[in-house]
Amino acid sequence: MKKHIITLAGDGIGPEIMNSAQALLKAAGEKYQHEFTTEAKDIGGIAIDKYNNPLPDETIEACEAADAILLGAVGGPKWADSSIRPEQGLLKIRKHFNLFANLRPVTIFDSLEAASPLKQEIVHGSDLMIVRELTGGLYFGEPSERRDGGQSVIDSLTYTHDEIERIVRTAFDTAMTRRKHLTSVDKANVLESSRMWREIVNTVGKEYPEVTVEHELVDAAAMKLITNPSYFDVIVTENLFGDILSDEASVITGSLGVLPSASLSENGLGLFEPIHGSAPDIAGENKANPIGMMLSVGMMFKYSFGLHEESAAIERAVNTVLKQGFKTPDLKIDGAETISTTEMTEKIISNL
Numbered sequence: 001m002k003k004h005i006i007t008l009a010g011d012g013i014g015p016e017i018m019n020s021a022q023a024l025l026k027a028a029g030e031k032y033q034h035e036f037t038t039e040a041k042d043i044g045g046i047a048i049d050k051y052n053n054p055l056p057d058e059t060i061e062a063c064e065a066a067d068a069i070l071l072g073a074v075g076g077p078k079w080a081d082s083s084i085r086p087e088q089g090l091l092k093i094r095k096h097f098n099l100f101a102n103l104r105p106v107t108i109f110d111s112l113e114a115a116s117p118l119k120q121e122i123v124h125g126s127d128l129m130i131v132r133e134l135t136g137g138l139y140f141g142e143p144s145e146r147r148d149g150g151q152s153v154i155d156s157l158t159y160t161h162d163e164i165e166r167i168v169r170t171a172f173d174t175a176m177t178r179r180k181h182l183t184s185v186d187k188a189n190v191l192e193s194s195r196m197w198r199e200i201v202n203t204v205g206k207e208y209p210e211v212t213v214e215h216e217l218v219d220a221a222a223m224k225l226i227t228n229p230s231y232f233d234v235i236v237t238e239n240l241f242g243d244i245l246s247d248e249a250s251v252i253t254g255s256l257g258v259l260p261s262a263s264l265s266e267n268g269l270g271l272f273e274p275i276h277g278s279a280p281d282i283a284g285e286n287k288a289n290p291i292g293m294m295l296s297v298g299m300m301f302k303y304s305f306g307l308h309e310e311s312a313a314i315e316r317a318v319n320t321v322l323k324q325g326f327k328t329p330d331l332k333i334d335g336a337e338t339i340s341t342t343e344m345t346e347k348i349i350s351n352l
């Protein structure tokens with residue numbers, strides 16, 4: 001198989017973990033006889049520095065011609081107070097390619113049970129998928145502005161019926177491939193948008209009689225996610241709730257650094273990135289956990305290229321290395337040896 005991939009390393013630890021992805025692509029290509037070509041483009045803070053634009057046209061054009069996109073992370077203190085922000089590039093690329101379906105799997109490898117700050121009996125057996133709506137809601141609602149000379153401010157939470165329906169369908173389809181248990185998370189006791197969301201979930205649910213559906217309010221769901229994570233199979237929720245719940249869910253696995261994601265459109269390009277940010281506190285120190293990025297390459301294999309065996313091989317390799325007793329500094333596992341980003345990358349690749 002021949003595939004062309006755009007790599008958007010971005011800022012902070014982005015370039016370090018993108019090196020891990022590149023090395024993985026090279027090794028997987030050789031082992032499984034595929035030709036993966038890559039082309040690096042800019043997004044985020046680095047693109048602001050070079051072009052005064054967090055998502056230059058050149059980047060968009062290259063992505064349009066590609067088979068898939070890999071992204072490291074964007075943002076950092078350097079650009080935090082500027083009017084043009086790195087994160088605008090990320091939101092713009094999601095919107096441009098209509099990447100409405102953000103799949104964030106939270107799988108606890110056996111070897112990671114001990115890494116979680118939660119008790120082992122609580123995290124044992126956790127395996128859930130957060131299906132996060134990614135191109136609507138508060139992130140994109142208009143108006144969004146300061147008013148009355150700075151004395152008031154407005155952000156808007158808007159969704160169309162179709163926007164809700166398509167993400168809900170994605171979630172039901174996902175549930176059908178798993179344990180057929182869907183939890184829709186909303187704030188229907190307060191928000192009209194959530195009441196419409198619930199109605200649509202109930203209507204679409206009639207087409208999926210095998211899937212058990214329940215609705216949870218987001219505050220209670222946040223609590224249940226860490227008190228009883230193995231209760232969940234598929235969670236579907238709107239953009240901001242999904243952002244918050246997925247970082248929270250990383251506690252189950254012991255580190256934000258191990259969670260991957262896929263951002264998919266209806267029938268086009270996919271973008272694959274770890275869920276964490278640019279981690280400015282550890283950038284440049286060869287300390288970042290590359291696992292979230294490497295598992296994102298695995299999601300690209302599976303969702304964009306249909307390479308299921310290659311994808312499973314990456315997961316197995318990660319599990320093997322953790323079982324062998326190696327970890328990066330973010331993982332708290334007693335007795336495990338702490339190694340660097342590059343060492344972790346090499347070990348995973350050598351276990352492919």
Ligand SMILES: NC(=O)c1ccc[n+]([C@@H]2O[C@H](COP(=O)([O-])OP(=O)(O)OC[C@H]3O[C@@H](n4cnc5c(N)ncnc54)[C@H](O)[C@@H]3O)[C@@H](O)[C@H]2O)c1
Pocket residue numbers: 013072073074075076077087090256257258273274275276277278279280281282287288289290292330
């Ligand atoms: N998709 C993205 O590009 C993305 C996602 C989230 C945040 N951000 C941006 O990143 C910047 C920093 O945000 P933040 O500090 O709130 O969140 P963050 O996810 O960058 O970091 C939170 C904490 O997790 C740690 N961490 C994150 N990824 C890690 C990894 N792979 N290995 C080891 N430790 C890791 C960091 O060191 C930090 O202590 C902000 O500008 C934010 O907007 C970008």
Ligand SMILES: CC(C)[C@H](C(=O)O)[C@@H](O)C(=O)O
Pocket residue numbers: 075087090091243275277
């Ligand atoms: C950086 C930010 C815009 C982004 C989001 O909120 O979607 C990040 O937190 C994520 O989870 O991908």
Ligand SMILES: [Mg+2]
Pocket residue numbers: 243244247275
């Ligand atoms: Mg986030």
